[in-house]
Amino acid sequence: MARAKKFRWGATGVAFLVVIAALGMWMTPSRQTSSAQDGTKSDGPLISRGYTDAPAGTAVIAGDPTGGSTIVELRIKDGQKVKRDEIIAVLSNYPKADVALRMAESDLVR
Numbered sequence: 001m002a003r004a005k006k007f008r009w010g011a012t013g014v015a016f017l018v019v020i021a022a023l024g025m026w027m028t029p030s031r032q033t034s035s036a037q038d039g040t041k042s043d044g045p046l047i048s049r050g051y052t053d054a055p056a057g058t059a060v061i062a063g064d065p066t067g068g069s070t071i072v073e074l075r076i077k078d079g080q081k082v083k084r085d086e087i088i089a090v091l092s093n094y095p096k097a098d099v100a101l102r103m104a105e106s107d108l109v110r
Contacts, residue, residue, distance in 0.1 A: 069093045 073090035082088055091097075 069091040071089045072092050072094070074088070075090070076082060076088045
């Protein structure tokens, strides 16, 4: 009889734990999303500053540190594989940055 009582208490405890686990899983969302991931498509511009995650590492995005540059030329296609140091896009501030770079290089030569 004591053995049957222990078995009942054990079964009750296991059933209680299963109910608690089921409630916990039911109350938590199936996936956590932010406003950027809620499935609505935005028609606004893509804004990315600094470092952007890439599947095989980190891609450095160069541009105006205060922001405001836009992509004027995209040199890759959707799904295309790119190599390290390959130019994938040209930003709107490229001509100004190119002139500044050439001036700095000429100052180094002098």
